Amino acid sequence: MSKRNNKKLLNQIYSRPLPIELSSDKYGVAMPTLFPHNPVSWLFYLTRLIQVNTLYSVPQSSETLIDVSYDSDGIFKVSDEESMAKLWRCGFFGKGTLSRSEPTWKARTIKRLNLDSNTANALSMEEVTNKRRDERKKFKAERSRLQELELKQRKGEISDLESSQLEQLRETLASLRLIDFKLSKDSFDRETDLRFEDLDLIESNQLGRNLEFLQLQAIETFFLKFAVNVIRVNDFSTKQLFLECCRQSGILKPTNKFVLDYVVYHHYRSLGWCVRSGVKFGCDMLLYKRGPPFIHAEYCILVISNDDKARYDWFEMAAKARVIGTVKKTFVLVYVDSPTEERFNSILSSAYSDEGILFQDLFKLYKVTEILYRRWAPSKTRD
Known part of the structure; x- marks a missing residue:
């Protein structure tokens, strides 16, 4: 394609x-x-x-509202396959517990066990990623060999055999740069043998059950409940869900980690960004223009409150900036100014007829300030 x-x-x-x-x-x-x-x-x-x-x-x-279950471990789960697909395809919410991001475990297992001929030629995101990584490794190895031969040529130490290899490598690398990346089923060596644990999954030549569920972050769950109202979590009201999410992050106060993260999450979602977890890069959030299938994340967000200013020293900031710069993303420090504890508690304890209005008044008390952090590299910024 x-x-x-x-x-x-x-x-x-x-x-x-x-x-x-x-x-x-x-x-x-x-x-x-x-x-x-x-x-x-x-x-x-x-x-x-x-x-x-x-x-x-x-x-x-x-x-129909999407059912989200909340278990004793503090995990928000979506088990219905149609609901999982809807939340992922409409905003990229959650993560498949047995997949890289999109919940594709069932489709991958059906293909691996050859239970459905209609999906035999379809490729999952995991397979595409692995194939591209193999192609990238091959390209880097060929490029490294080419650089060695070019160095020998400049020194005048290259043999006739190596000269012919040099020309072949140049042609190979040129073709790899211009090739239209295509994948097919024949490009992969899929397993065909049954595993021992597969016997419990197959019923009448069909996959009996789906072991994967979509796990939502607390900020994603509250956004889907409060901002767009498309889910129901057990029998929780909006306020009960808010208090439970805050309890996971510690004491209920204006600088509670969940409250600060949600303010920033809602801020960027309202601006049209796709917001995902940034834990793999040592930050709080990642910002995508459209979503993971289209393009890599452009910004890494670190949420900082008044309580965090002493915790994030310059050694830790330099370490995070180093990691984020290595993956070619922009580091953004988001400072959140929170209200006083008296003002926070007075609104939260007020008798509002509409809980939506309650949280609108509560989140208006917060102010978000963004600062772009760029690591100074002497070799790139010298005159």
Whole structure:
């Protein structure tokens, strides 16, 4: 599949940035463009607005909420396969417990055991990644050999056999740079033998059960509950879920780690960024323009509060910047100014008829400030 067709397919699969459906998508009734200087434009816009609000119901009101279970270990789980696919494809929420990111364990197991011929030629993200890593290793080995021969040629110590090898390596590397990356089933050596544990999974030549579930972060769970209201977590209300998430991070206070992380998470989600966990790079969050299938993350976020200023010294900052710079990402320090404990507790203990309004008033008390951190490299910045 060419890059253009692959991008078109990804745009179709991941067309929705959030797991909500808009009226324009369901009914095909889009709001017209509004031109403030044109009175006719205002009239047409208001007419369409009244039409949408009176003749059509809100699509989200008829959607079934996704069930999220909360166990005694403090893990938020989504076990339904359709719900897992929806949360991943509409915003890249959660992580498959037996996969790199997207929950593909069931599909990979079915292919490995040859239980479905229709999916035999399909490739998972794990297989694509492994193949690309092998191709990258091969390219680096060929390039290293080429550099050795070029060094010998400059020194005048190269033999006739090595000269011919040098020309062949140049042609090989040129072809590897220009090749349109394609993968097929024949490119992989898949296992065909049954494992001992596979006997408990197969029932009537079918995969009996799915051992994988989608694990959500606490900030993702609360965002899906409070901001977009597409899930239900056990019998928790929004406030009960908030208190439980705060309890996981320590004492309930304005500088609670969960509260600070959620403020930053909601801030970037509202700006259209895809936000993922940054634990593998030693930071709190990663920012993607669209999502993992499209492009690598561009920014690494470290959330800092007034309580953390003493904890993050310059030695630790330099270590994080070194790691993040190595993977070619931009390090962003996000300072969160929190309210006083009295103001925080007064709003949280107030009797609001709508919990959504309660948390809106609560999160308005926080202020987010971003600072780009760049490591100074003398060799690159000298005059």
